[in-house]
Each structure stands twice: as structure tokens, then as C-alpha cells.
Amino acid sequence: MRLKVSPRLISALVVALIVLFLITKNWGGASVNAKTISSFLVVGIALGGIYAITAGGLVVTYATTGIFNFAHAAIGCFLAFCYWQLTVKQGLPTLVAIAITLLVIAPAIGFLLDKVIMRRLRDAALVVQLMVTVGLMLTFMGITLTIWSPKTGRTLPQFFESSKGVQLGDVTATWHRIITVVIALLVALGLRFLLYRTRLGISMRAVVDSRSLAGLTGAKPSIISGASWALGCMTAGLAGILIAPETGLVVDNLTLIIVVASAAAAIAQLKSIPMAFIGGLIIGLAKSFSSVYLEWGTDWAYADEAIPAAILFIALLFLPMARLETGKIRITKRTERLTKPWEAALGAGVMIALVGAWANGWIPWISGTTFGERSAVWLGRGAGFMVIGLIMISLIPLIGWAGQVSFANFAIAGIGAVLFSHFGGQNGDAIGIVFVMLVCAPLGLMIALPALRLKGLYLALATMAFAEVADKVIIRHPNMLDPSATGVLFKPVNIFGITISSDPSDRRAFLMFLVVTFALLFFMLEMLRRTRWARRWIAMSDSPAASATIGVNLTTTKMMVFMLSGAMAGFAGCMFGLQRGALSVDSFPLFAGLPLVLLLAVQGVRYPVAAFMGVIGLASFPALYEVLGKPSWLSAIELIGPGIAAIAMAYRPEGAVFYSGRDLAGLLPWRKDARLEKELMVAKEREQNIGKDEINDMGLTRPFTPDKVAQLDRVLDITDLVDEKKMVPTGGAS
Amino acid sequence: MSAILETRDVVVRFGVLNAVSHASIEVVEGRVTGLIGPNGAGKTTCFNVITGLQEPTSGKVFFEGKDITNKNPYKRARMGIARTFQKLEVFGSLSARENILVAAEQRKTWDRSGFDPNKVCDEMLAKVGLTDVSEFMVGTLPTGTARLVELARALASNPRVLLLDEPSSGLNEEETEEMASLLRKFVDDGLAVLLVEHDMSFVMGTCEYIHVLDFGTIIATGTPAEVQANAQVQAAYLGTETVEEAS
Numbered sequence: 001m002r003l004k005v006s007p008r009l010i011s012a013l014v015v016a017l018i019v020l021f022l023i024t025k026n027w028g029g030a031s032v033n034a035k036t037i038s039s040f041l042v043v044g045i046a047l048g049g050i051y052a053i054t055a056g057g058l059v060v061t062y063a064t065t066g067i068f069n070f071a072h073a074a075i076g077c078f079l080a081f082c083y084w085q086l087t088v089k090q091g092l093p094t095l096v097a098i099a100i101t102l103l104v105i106a107p108a109i110g111f112l113l114d115k116v117i118m119r120r121l122r123d124a125a126l127v128v129q130l131m132v133t134v135g136l137m138l139t140f141m142g143i144t145l146t147i148w149s150p151k152t153g154r155t156l157p158q159f160f161e162s163s164k165g166v167q168l169g170d171v172t173a174t175w176h177r178i179i180t181v182v183i184a185l186l187v188a189l190g191l192r193f194l195l196y197r198t199r200l201g202i203s204m205r206a207v208v209d210s211r212s213l214a215g216l217t218g219a220k221p222s223i224i225s226g227a228s229w230a231l232g233c234m235t236a237g238l239a240g241i242l243i244a245p246e247t248g249l250v251v252d253n254l255t256l257i258i259v260v261a262s263a264a265a266a267i268a269q270l271k272s273i274p275m276a277f278i279g280g281l282i283i284g285l286a287k288s289f290s291s292v293y294l295e296w297g298t299d300w301a302y303a304d305e306a307i308p309a310a311i312l313f314i315a316l317l318f319l320p321m322a323r324l325e326t327g328k329i330r331i332t333k334r335t336e337r338l339t340k341p342w343e344a345a346l347g348a349g350v351m352i353a354l355v356g357a358w359a360n361g362w363i364p365w366i367s368g369t370t371f372g373e374r375s376a377v378w379l380g381r382g383a384g385f386m387v388i389g390l391i392m393i394s395l396i397p398l399i400g401w402a403g404q405v406s407f408a409n410f411a412i413a414g415i416g417a418v419l420f421s422h423f424g425g426q427n428g429d430a431i432g433i434v435f436v437m438l439v440c441a442p443l444g445l446m447i448a449l450p451a452l453r454l455k456g457l458y459l460a461l462a463t464m465a466f467a468e469v470a471d472k473v474i475i476r477h478p479n480m481l482d483p484s485a486t487g488v489l490f491k492p493v494n495i496f497g498i499t500i501s502s503d504p505s506d507r508r509a510f511l512m513f514l515v516v517t518f519a520l521l522f523f524m525l526e527m528l529r530r531t532r533w534a535r536r537w538i539a540m541s542d543s544p545a546a547s548a549t550i551g552v553n554l555t556t557t558k559m560m561v562f563m564l565s566g567a568m569a570g571f572a573g574c575m576f577g578l579q580r581g582a583l584s585v586d587s588f589p590l591f592a593g594l595p596l597v598l599l600l601a602v603q604g605v606r607y608p609v610a611a612f613m614g615v616i617g618l619a620s621f622p623a624l625y626e627v628l629g630k631p632s633w634l635s636a637i638e639l640i641g642p643g644i645a646a647i648a649m650a651y652r653p654e655g656a657v658f659y660s661g662r663d664l665a666g667l668l669p670w671r672k673d674a675r676l677e678k679e680l681m682v683a684k685e686r687e688q689n690i691g692k693d694e695i696n697d698m699g700l701t702r703p704f705t706p707d708k709v710a711q712l713d714r715v716l717d718i719t720d721l722v723d724e725k726k727m728v729p730t731g732g733a734s
Numbered sequence: 735m736s737a738i739l740e741t742r743d744v745v746v747r748f749g750v751l752n753a754v755s756h757a758s759i760e761v762v763e764g765r766v767t768g769l770i771g772p773n774g775a776g777k778t779t780c781f782n783v784i785t786g787l788q789e790p791t792s793g794k795v796f797f798e799g800k801d802i803t804n805k806n807p808y809k810r811a812r813m814g815i816a817r818t819f820q821k822l823e824v825f826g827s828l829s830a831r832e833n834i835l836v837a838a839e840q841r842k843t844w845d846r847s848g849f850d851p852n853k854v855c856d857e858m859l860a861k862v863g864l865t866d867v868s869e870f871m872v873g874t875l876p877t878g879t880a881r882l883v884e885l886a887r888a889l890a891s892n893p894r895v896l897l898l899d900e901p902s903s904g905l906n907e908e909e910t911e912e913m914a915s916l917l918r919k920f921v922d923d924g925l926a927v928l929l930v931e932h933d934m935s936f937v938m939g940t941c942e943y944i945h946v947l948d949f950g951t952i953i954a955t956g957t958p959a960e961v962q963a964n965a966q967v968q969a970a971y972l973g974t975e976t977v978e979e980a981s
Binding site: 323326337338532535539542543545546548549553606673677680 | 782785786787788806807808810811812815816817819821823824825826827828829832833835836837839840841843844851869870871874875884887888890891
């Protein structure tokens with residue numbers, strides 16, 4: 001017999017060796033004695049407790065609604081500010097403020113989210129589900145920042161701040177921390193009990209698997225999902241209130257806890273509350289260990305912040321491989337037609353003509369400027385928007401066609417820009433761009449590697465974690481981007497006789513170069529869509545199981561599209577650098593990359609033209625500001641823009657480009673096919689909706705017998721709960 | 735006749751539930767083999783084991799005498815196993831033509847006979863009678879038509895064995911008859927077909943050999959006549975009414 005070594009064991013050993021190496025290399029020299037150990041444990045457990053509450057809430061929401069809520073921590077942050085307003089500002093007693101925050105505001109947000117948005121997302125594509133919650137996250141951040149200006153410092157007092165706390169060995173555990181740990185334990189136990197031992201909780205879990213089955217419990221599915229969201233918001237708020245006194249009331253920090261919570265949720269495989277709790281503890285302890293014992297040095301000054309992301313990656317390595325599921329196919333409500341080459345060429349031409357006419361002042365422009373001249377500022381802005389467009393278009397094959405939701409492309413572009421500054425950029429050498437693309441292709445692949453065999457959500461988590469690591473650790477490393485280096489990093493580059501640089505005199509040429517490149521990429525993507533590569537990616541996205549059974553190697557197919565997208569992002573990064581002229585270490589935060597994906601998704605992530613529409617959308621706000629002065633309603637719209645986008649996506653999941661394109665095509669006299677397909681589609685939609693209503697009403701309209709309930713209980717494995725005498729024929733979520 | 739595809743003592747356990755226990759199924763070239771049984775008997779799970787979507791708890795799957803139990807789904811497809819699904823697994827955002835084209839192009843990776851995928855695609859479209867709707871997105875097509883797209887897609891990879899999971903569901907009577915005659919044509923061309931089906935008259939009319947599953951166990955095998963006469967089968971599943979209907 002062959003000796004079988006489990007690959008997991010090997011990975012575990014490798015990971016352990018790396019961790020050991022990092023620990024010994026960065027050992028800070030603090031002696032390991034009772035004092036340091038107890039301070040490491042006290043801080044770690046308290047921190048872990050807070051993470052555990054956040055992660056627990058995240059897992060509960062996911063387990064009961066099927067939606068991974070990226071806005072979880074942002075909602076928690078908003079609630080923490082609400083709590084601050086009530087206690088510190090209004091002077092309400094702590095308990096009253098907590099009650100108002102957690103028992104009134106939080107559930108209200110939850111029910112509202114469910115009613116307006118979340119309920120529509122149950123059958124939506126993963127990218128739509130994720131982008132809607134990302135939109136919410138940005139909205140909650142925006143609202144919080146507006147109501148409570150970050151210019152004013154705020155502090156939230158700890159609980160029982162005046163009391164001394166408890167002496168544990170040589171360290172004092174403050175009451176706040178003790179309370180945190182106790183609450184975390186109670187929350188974990190409570191959630192576990194709720195989900196597995198009460199009828200409401202069981203109904204909540206059942207809704208995810210089968211709405212009709214859940215209907216049989218007699219509970220109204222809409223109330224159940226509302227309750228799930230309310231519960232999620234309450235845990236988010238609780239965690240926010242507990243952590244804000246430790247970290248300070250800072251929107252970014254409190255919102256970034258989502259990365260930590262995601263890592264803990266990955267450890268919990270998105271379903272186990274006890275494991276989410278343990279995951280939170282592990283991360284808390286790891287961070288505390290690092291701060292007590294390790295000294296990362298100036299080169300890796302921010303390595304500390306990468307710990308949760310690193311733990312997420314490690315957790316992904318050990319997750320069991322996802323099964324290829326069948327019967328979960330999403331019914332497409334889409335009609336589209338392959339773009340013909342001449343149509344794509346026409347589209348590309350229109351893009352070039354539009355931007356060209358604008359850049360050369362052939363179309364009327366707003367007050368103050370005349371025909372003929374565009375200010376250098378506006379030409380620079382235009383180039384900036386086109387660069388963003390290049391990043392967005394790199395996402396089309398990856399997210400739109402292959403269905404691989406990635407948040408990392410902005411970070412890849414950032415790394416590309418930094419690399420270009422080292423290789424070619426400083427000498428104005430165009431060949432460096434090719435080099436950067438060749439590096440960024442495998443980079444895109446490497447990010448995806450740990451998640452390739454897992455389901456799509458993990459990929460999204462991994463890419464988000466990578467974006468955070470790239471910003472905090474990779475780009476900030478002095479060998480990558482020296483924070484002390486100022487001035488020009490990118491010399492003008494000459495490509496095909498066009499000088500492109502950030503210099504004001506070159507800006508028009510640069511903008512034209514960018515729009516031509518963009519239009520070319522657009523055309524190439526439209527052509528690519530007609531090849532077997534794109535067909536295979538779309539097939540894989542529509543049904544992985546069916547793809548595998550016709551011989552598609554899913555792993556290599558995914559790798560292909562990640563490399564393409566990575567290379568495109570790398571190119572965009574080079575352009576980013578050239579357009580800026582210089583880079584700062586703060587150029588590529590996670591929160592700057594997310595809106596791009598959202599903007600593209602709202603326009604329609606499957607259609608290359610959506611990236612161009614995204615550019616126009618980006619440009620429209622500064623343009624409107626200039627036309628209208630600075631009306632406050634416009635900034636309000638800009639602020640809640642992501643929220644509007646999120647709602648729009650929930651109702652129009654295919655994106656604006658699709659719906660307007662379909663209706664426009666229907667108006668063209670020679671597009672009979674568009675009208676016919678629309679008819680077919682509407683008929684099909686109606687047919688499907690009839691069935692849907694029936695299922696929705698099942699629990700309401702169909703009376704059922706006690707033995708039906710008993711059967712259901714058996715299916716759900718809750719026989720120990722069943723009390724024959726108490727059984728009410730109509731069930732109920734009580 | 736030796737079996738081209740065979741499962742030996744396949745067991746699939748979900749928690750405490752044995753979805754399939756010690757199921758041995760043989761599929762022979764040039765005939766339609768039926769796999770029937772009441773709801774939840776484990777038929778689709780058997781299909782998933784054969785195509786590699788479900789790892790069996792124990793037992794083995796053989797294809798042309800080779801053990802393929804640990805092979806990836808895509809490798810099995812490349813060896814010549816194709817299937818359709820009980821619940822549609824079409825590529826909804828590709829046109830009917832593209833659905834089939836993906837499979838035909840994929841076949842290029844292992845079939846070096848120098849065929850033209852576009853031609854294969856046209857042939858398949860004609861074979862199942864979809865030429866008229868070939869440019870429509872499959873997501874907008876009615877279920878019956880989409881089922882034919884799935885069938886054509888499976889055929890486009892030029893399989894040796896075709897597994898059909900309830901091909902007649904969603905089809906009307908006329909379409910079902912067409913499907914039956916299509917199947918006969920495939921089998922005459924030397925294809926081996928394994929069929930899961932609820933429509934008893936369809937099964938009894940099309941299959942030459944039948945395996946009956948009940949609670950994951952094979953309770954009877956034989957010709958349609960033998961299976962119908964089997965008392966255990968009648969008790970477990972068929973019932974007198976269905977038998978009458980079929981005979």
C-alpha cells in the first residue's frame with residue numbers, strides 16, 4: 001500500500017513553519033513571564049470577544065438569509081455613533097441608551113433593509129448580493145461621516161470606567177473587558193440556542209434551504225427574514241458599542257472590522273456559531289500576541305494589521321472542497337444578443353469621438369470655459385476617470401463573464417503602478433508596462449489560488465483581504481513605495497509617437513491615448529465574447545456542474561480569466577501612475593477600490609460598455625458641481641449614491657446598460673429579435689412569478705395538520721422539542 | 735455483452751442517511767438501461783456518483799473496465815460520459831447554439847479527429863430540432879425546449895455513455911414521444927444510455943433492461959417484463975395501476 005500523506009497535513013506543517021519563522025524573526029525581546037502572558041491573554045480574549053460577537057452576527061445573518069453582509073460592521077459603527085449621541089451628547093442613562101440603540105434603532109434598520117432590499121436578493125446572483133451589501137456599507141459609512149463629522153474627536157467611555165477592575169496576576173482586567181467577554185459568551189450561547197432550539201430560529205435556518213418548507217412551519221417567510229436582519233443588526237450594534245471605547249469612534253477602523261469578522265466567519269465555514277466565536281478569539285489572541293511579543297520593525301510597520309487577512313487565507317487552505325452543486329441554477333431573465341463586430345467597432349468609435357470632441361472643445365461645456373479650450377484641470381480629471389474606467393473594464397471578463405467576484409483589482413493596479421515606478425516608469429521606458437502586465441497576471445492568479453476550489457463567496461472574502469494586505473503591508477513596504485520619497489516617480493513615456501505624462505501640456509494627448517486604448521480594449525473584449533474562451537467562462541459561471549460534466553476543467557478555466565484580468569489591471573495601474581506622476585502610500589485603500597466595483601455592477605457587470613458608462617457616471621458629479629455651484633442636495637445624493645446603487649441593483653440586477661439597451665434595441669425597426677425576445681422573457685417571468693407567489697403563501701393559506709408539523713420537525717431534527725399537547729394546528733413562529 | 739459502465743457496491747451516506755447502499759448498476763452499449771424507483775430512492779445520487787459530482791462513501795465506478803472512482807468530473811466527461819440533469823443545468827445566458835458549441839469546442843481538447851465544432855453544433859441542433867431557436871438565450875426558452883438544449887449539449891461531446899435524468903419531465907406527450915424515438919436513434923448508433931425516469935410508459939417502452947432502486951438499494955434488475963412481474967417491485971413502487979398503464 002502506498003503511504004498517503006494528507007495534503008492538509010503538509011499545508012498545516014508549512015503554515016506552522018512560516019508562522020514560527022515569522023515569530024522568531026520578529027521576536028521583540030519581551031520576556032515570557034506571568035506578567036506578559038497574562039496581559040497577552042487579557043487583551044487577546046477581550047479583543048477576541050468583540051470580534052466573536054461581530055463574526056457571530058455575520059454568520060447568523062448568512063445562515064438565515066443566505067446573504068453575506070459586508071455592511072455588517074458599518075452598521076455596527078453607525079449604531080455605535082447613535083449610542084454615543086444618546087449617552088454622551090444627550091446624557092441619557094447607559095441602559096436606556098443601549099436599549100434604544102439595540103432594541104429600537106437596530107431592529108428598525110434590520111426590518112427596513114429586509115423589506116426594501118434584502119428580500120429581493122434571495123435568488124440573485126452572488127455578485128449582485130455582494131455588491132448590494134458593499135453599497136450599503138459605503139452608504140452607512142457616508143451617513144455616519146456626515147452626521148458626525150470626523151473633524152471632531154469623540155470618545156465613548158468604557159463601562160464602569162471609574163472602577164478599578166479585577167487584578168489577574170500582574171495585570172488589571174478592566175470591567176469593560178470582563179463585561180465584553182461575558183457578553184460575547186452569552187451572545188454565542190444565545191444565538192446557538194435561538195437557532196437550534198427555538199421554532200423561530202429553526203424557521204430562520206429553514207428559510208435559506210427551502211422557502212416552501214419554511215412556509216410549512218406556519219411562519220410567514222417575510223417576518224422570519226426580517227427577524228434575521230434585525231438580529232444581525234443588533235449583534236452588529238452590540239459589537240460596535242463594545243469595541244468603540246477600545247479603538248475610538250473612527251468610521252474607517254470600525255468598518256474595517258468586517259475583514260476580521262470575515263476571517264472568523266471563514267473559520268466557521270460561514271455556518272457554525274461556536275466556530276465563529278473561536279475564530280474571533282484566535283484572531284484576537286493573535287493580534288494581542290503580536291503586540292505584546294513581536295516587533296515588526298519599520299519595514300513591516302503595518303504587518304500587525306494584516307493578521308486577520310492572513311488568518312483568513314490560512315482558513316481557506318483548510319476548508320473542505322466545495323461540492324459542485326446542482327439544482328441551484330439561477331433563472332436568467334435576460335435577453336441579449338452577441339454584439340456584431342461592426343457594432344463593437346461603432347461603439348468604440350463613438351467613445352473616441354465623444355471624448356475627443358470634449359477634450360478638443362468641440363462640444364459645448366459649462367460656464368466659464370469657451371469652445372476650443374479645456375482647462376488642464378479638467379483634462380487631468382478626464383484622464384483620471386479614464387484610468388478608473390480601465391480598472392473597471394478589467395473586471396468585465398472576471399466578474400461579469402466568469403462570475404468570479406473579486407475586490408482585488410484596484411489593489412493589483414496599485415501594485416502595478418508601484419512596480420512600474422521601479423521598472424521603466426522612472427526612465428520613461430514603455431517596455432516596463434509590458435513587464436508590469438506580465439507580473440500582474442500571475443499576481444491576480446495567486447490571490448485567487450486559495451479560493452479556486454471553494455465557493456464564490458470565499459473568493460470575494462479572499463480578494464477583499466488581499467486588497468487590505470496590499471494597501472497596509474505590500475505597498476507600504478519601503479522597498480515598494482518609499483514614504484519619504486516625494487516628487488516625480490514617472491517620467492513621460494513615449495508610445496507610438498504620443499507622449500503621455502502628467503504634465504499639463506501633455507494632458508490632452510494623454511487623455512486621447514487613454515480613450516483610444518480604452519476603446520480598443522472594449523472592442524477586444526466584445527470580440528473575445530464571441531470566442532470559445534468567453535463562452536466557456538460564461539458557461540462555468542452559469543452552471544459549474546454542467547460545465548464539468550461536458551469536460552471543462554474548472555480550475556484552469558478560472559486561472560485563465562484571473563490572469564487576463566490581472567494583466568489588464570496591471571496595465572491600468574501603469575496608466576494610474578503616469579496620470580498622477582507621483583504616488584503616495586495612501587493611494588490604494590480598500591475603501592477606494594470597492595466603489596469602482598459597485599459603479600460597474602450598477603451599470604451591468606457583463607457588458608464592456610458598462611465601464612464607459614461608469615466613467616461618464618464618475619465624471620457627472622464634478623461636472624454637475626461645476627454647473628450648479630455646490631448645492632447641498634447634490635452632495636446628499638453623492639453621499640447616499642452607493643445606497644441608491646444598492647437599491648437599484650436589488651430591483652434591476654442586470655444593470656442599467658442591460659435594461660436601457662434592451663428597450664432601445666426594441667425601438668429600432670430592424671431589431672425584431674429584440675422585441676420577440678422581450679415578449680418571450682416577459683411571458684416566462686410571469687409564468688415563474690405565479691409559482692413563486694404560491695410558495696410564498698403556502699404557510700399562510702394552506703392549513704396543515706399536526707402530523708405535517710411532526711414530519712417537518714423530523715426533517716429538521718427537532719424531535720426533542722415536539723410537545724404533542726402544545727401543538728397548534730396553525731403552527732406559528734412563537 | 736460486457737458492461738461499458740458499471741458501479742460496484744456504491745454506498746453514499748449523508749450523515750445517518752444512506753442515500754445509496756450497495757448499488758451495482760451495469761450499462762451496456764447499444765441499449766437503453768433504465769434506473770427507476772420512487773422519489774428519494776437515490777437515482778440522481780447514483781448519477782452524481784457516476785459523473786463524479788458526488789464522492790461515494792465506498793464502492794467503485796468502472797468505465798470500460800478502468801476504475802474511475804477518484805477521477806475528476808471533467809476527466810470522466812473526456813473519457814466519454816455525458817449527462818443531463820433533473821433540474822435544468824443549462825447555460826442560461828448563452829444562446830442555444832452557444833450552449834452546444836461550448837461542449838463541441840471542449841471536445842477539441844481530447845478528440846483529435848479534426849471535426850469542426852460549428853458543424854457538430856449544427857448537426858446537433860438539427861438532430862433535436864432546435865435550429866429555429868438556436869440564437870435565443872436559453873434562459874428565455876420554455877422548459878421543454880431547454881431540456882432539448884441540454885440533451886444536444888450532452889451529445890455534442892460525443893459520449894460513449896449518456897445519462898439522462900428524467901428527460902421527459904416538462905415535455906408534453908408529443909415531445910415525449912419524440913424524445914423516445916430520439917433515444918432509439920442514439921442507441922442504434924451504438925450509444926449506451928442510462929435513463930432515470932418517472933413516466934412508466936416511457937420507461938417500459940424504451941428500456942431493454944431496468945434496475946429498480948428503493949431506499950438506496952437495488953431491489954430488482956431485469957427486462958421490463960421481469961421487473962413488472964417482480965412482487966417486491968410492485969409492492970415498493972410500481973403499484974398495480976402503473977403496471978396496467980404500461981402493459
